[in-house]
Amino acid sequence: MTNDTFEKFELNNIYCGNSVELLRYVSSDTIDLVVTSPPYDNIRDYKGFSLDLKQIGIELFRTMKEGGIVAVVIQDQTKDFGKSLTSFKLAID
Helix, strand or coil, X not given: CCHHHHCCCCCCCCXXXXXXXXXXXXXXXXXXXXXXXXXXXXXXXXXXXXXXHHHHHHHHHHHEEEEEEEEECCCCCXXXXXXXXXXXXXXXX
């Protein structure tokens, strides 16, 4: 991805790419609302795709307006009668 990709960055368009890389092109304090359902706990096979939830959180914190809302649809995986606590870890990060 290059800076040329976003020279013509416009509102109300869909940009497909790595979330962390794309968010780096978004100005600070500009987003009002994010709704996301990221892959977690290897519940599904994403064919090698991985996600750095912590780094995305850092970029979202930077780009969100004061009072903005980030809604994350996530659930803990249950394995051997125990929960993974992924949602708790995400909130702490």
